[in-house]
Amino acid sequence: MDRVLSNFIRALRNAEVRVSTAETLDAFNAVELVGYRDRAFLKDVLSLVLPKTADEKDTYADCFDNFFAFQELRGAEGKRGDAESGDDEGEAGDGEGEGNEASEATEGRGGGKGKGKSKSKRKAAEEPEEDLGPGDMAEATSALGKLLMAGAKSELAMEMSKAGTAVNVQEIQVFTQKGLYTRRVMEAMGLADLQQEINGLRQHRDVPHRRLGQELTRRREWLREQVRDYVEQQFLLHADATGRRLREELLRKVKLSNIEHRNFRLIQEVVFRMAKKLVALHSRRKKVFKRGALNVQRTLRHNMAYDGSIFDLHWKSVKIDRPKVFAICDVSGSVANYARFMLMFLYSLEEVMPKVRSFAFSSDLAEVTELFERNKLEDAIAKVLRDYSGGSTDYGQAFVDFKKTCLDEVDNRTTIIILGDARNNYGEPRTEILKEMYDRCKRLIWLNPESRSTWNVGDAEMRRYSAYCHQTEECNSLMHLERIVGNLLRTVT
C-alpha cells in the first residue's frame, strides 16, 4: 500500500505540488495513524500534510480525486475480472453456461470488498481463483493465454510492468499516445501469440476448444482494459508535467506579443515563480545593509566581559530603504501585451519592492497604482488595458502629464522604468521633460520591445530619448524581463 501513496506523491509532484522527502515521511506517518478506511478523512489528512499553499490545495484536491477514483475503478475492474465469467455470462445469458457458480459467488464477495477498501483489493488480486469448473475446456497453449486462464493476477501485473518498461511507457508525453502505448504494452506481453491461438481455437472443431477461444477473447478484452488503466496511470505519473515543463520552457523564450490568450494563466505562474526566485535572492542580500540605532541591551550584554567598556557595538536591525519604482507603461495596441507582463512581474515582486507606482498611457497618462491595490492582478491589468489603451500614442503628452502628476515625488532613490516602443507618431517628443526626470531620479531605464535594429526606424524617437536614459534595453520575452528586473534589484537595493 505504501506504493500507492508514493505513487500518489509522484503524481502530485507532476502536478506541480512540491512535496519534499520530509513531507513524504510525514504522509506515511499520518497514513499509518489514520489508515485507508475513510476516503474523505484520508483526503483531509493528506491535504494537511502534503500541499502547503491554498493554490496547491486546489491542485491536490483534483489530483486526489483523479488518482483515487482511478484506483477505485481498478478495484471494480478487478472485481469484474475475478468474477468475470459470472458477470459476463449473467448479462449475456447466451447459454454458453459453463457455470462456475461457486467461484462466481466467492469472487463476487471478494471483489465487493475490494471496491470499498482499496487495501483488500490488492489482496483479492493476489488470491488465486477461478478453478475452471467442470473441465470441458481445453488447455491454453500460449504463454499469455496460460496466465490469463490461470487468472494469475500478480504474474499478469508483473508481466504488464515488465512490458511497460520494455516499451518505455514512462516516456509517454501527451494523452493522444495512450492508445498507442496500450497496444505496445499488449504486444510486448505476447498479444500476437494469444491472437493466433484464439484464431486457431475459434475455428477448432471441438466444443471445448471453441469454448476456450471464447473465454480467451473475453479475458483478452479484460486484459486490454487493465493495460489501458495501467497506461493511464503511467500517463498521470509521468507525462503531464513533462509536457508542461516543455511548454513553460518555450513560453520563457517566446516573444511576449505572440503569447496566446489561453496561455496567460500558465505564463502568470511562470512569472510568479521567476519573481519568487528573485525575491528569495534579494531578501537575503538585505542583511549586509543593516545598520541603524544602537541596540543598548545587547551591546551592554556583550560588553560586560570587557568591564562595561563599550567597544563591541550591536545594532538594532532596521529595514533597509526599499527601492521606489515608477513604472510608466505605454499600453497602446502595439505594446499592450508587453506592458501586461511587465506589470505582472513588478507586482509579483511586492515583497522586495513594495513601493511600485505605475502609470499607463497611450495619449494621456494616469496613475493606475490604486487599481492594483484594489483588484486582483489579472483584473487590474485587464482594467488598465481597457481604460487606457485607446488613442494614438503620444509620448510628449504623456511626459507632460507625468510632470504634472508626480515629477515632484521623483527623488534620488527612485528608479523609473519606461516601457514603450518610442513610436511617437511624429509628435513633439518633449525630451526636456525626460531630461528633467533623468536628472532627478536614480536610474531611468527604457525597455523597448522592438529589436535594436528598428529602434530608430520610421516614427521611432529612440535615439533622442536614449540620450536621457541610464540604460536602454530590448525587452520582449520573459527571459529578458527576468534579467532586467534581476539587475534592477541588484542596483537599487
Add this chain to the structure above:
Amino acid sequence: MPDIAEIAASVDSLKRNFETHRYICSNQIATAVYLAFHLRKPVLIEGPPGVGKTELAKTTAEMFDLPLIRLQCYEGLDEAKALYEWKYGKQLLYTQVLKETLDEVLQGAKGFRESVSRLHEFGDIFFSEEFLEPRPLLKALREEGGCVLLLDEVDKSDHEFESLLLEILSDFQVSIPEIGTVKATREPPLVFLTSNNTREISDALKRRCLHLYIPFPDIDLEQRIIHARVPEIPPELRKQLVTFIHELRELDLKKVPAISETIDWARTLLLLHADRLDPELVRDTLNVILKFQEDIVNVDSEITTLTSKATKN
C-alpha cells in the same frame, strides 16, 4: 481536568468538544488538530483575516485545559524577545557587588594562575539558569504538563526569525550557546502558527508544519457559528444576516467582512432588538461589517437589492 487523550481520540470527539467550547469547526480543522496532537507537528494556519485562526489555538488550549503561551510576531522580532535573554541588569549588579568582595572570593590567592583557577571553581554562574530570562518560546518548551504555543501572524516577522523557529518546530529544542540545548519536557507543546499571507512563508518552515487553510465558511457552517456565539439571536434573523454577509463577500470590496464581523453584526442587531433585516437597519449598521468608507459608499446603493435577496426566503 479534561482527559486530553480521550478528547483527541478521534476527529469526531474533537469536533464535539470544540462545539462545547463554542468553536464550530469543519472536519478539516478538527483533522488538523487531531494530526497535530498525534504526530506532534506544528500547524501552520493560513486564511483571510477574521476566520478564527487565532481563536482555534485559544480554544484548543481551553479545551485541553493547557496554558496558552502566545507570541505576537512583528517585524524586528528577534531571539532576545522570543527565545531568551540574559538578565543583564542583574548580571551587572552582581558584578558590581562581587567586585568589592573579590578578595574573599579569591581567598588571598597568589598570582594570576591561582586566582583564575579559584574563579573557575565558581563555574559560569553568570550565564546559568539564574540569570536566564525565558521568553515565550523557551517558556513553552519548559512547561511541565505541555502547553499550547501560539505564534501569531508569523508572516509579519523577518526571514531571520523564521530560521530561528526551525529548530524549535522540528525537534522541540533550542540551543543556548552558554548553557546548551534545552529540550522540551515530556509533553512537547502543541504549536500553532498563524499567517495572513502578507508574504510567503519559507519552504523550510512550511515543510515542518501541517498546513491548514481556513477559508470563509459556507452558509450553513457560518449559521452554526453564529448560533454558537450569539445564541440569543432569532433563527430567522440569523439566516438573513448570514445570507446577507455571503452576498457581500461576492462583491468587489476592499475588505470583505469576515466571521468576526458577522458575529459583531449579530450582536449589534441583537442589541437593537431587530427581528428582521430591512434596508434602513442595514444602512445604519453597515459600519459594523465594512471597515472602509469607500466600501460603505459602494455598497450603499445596493443595500436594497441585497437585503431583499437575503430576506426573500
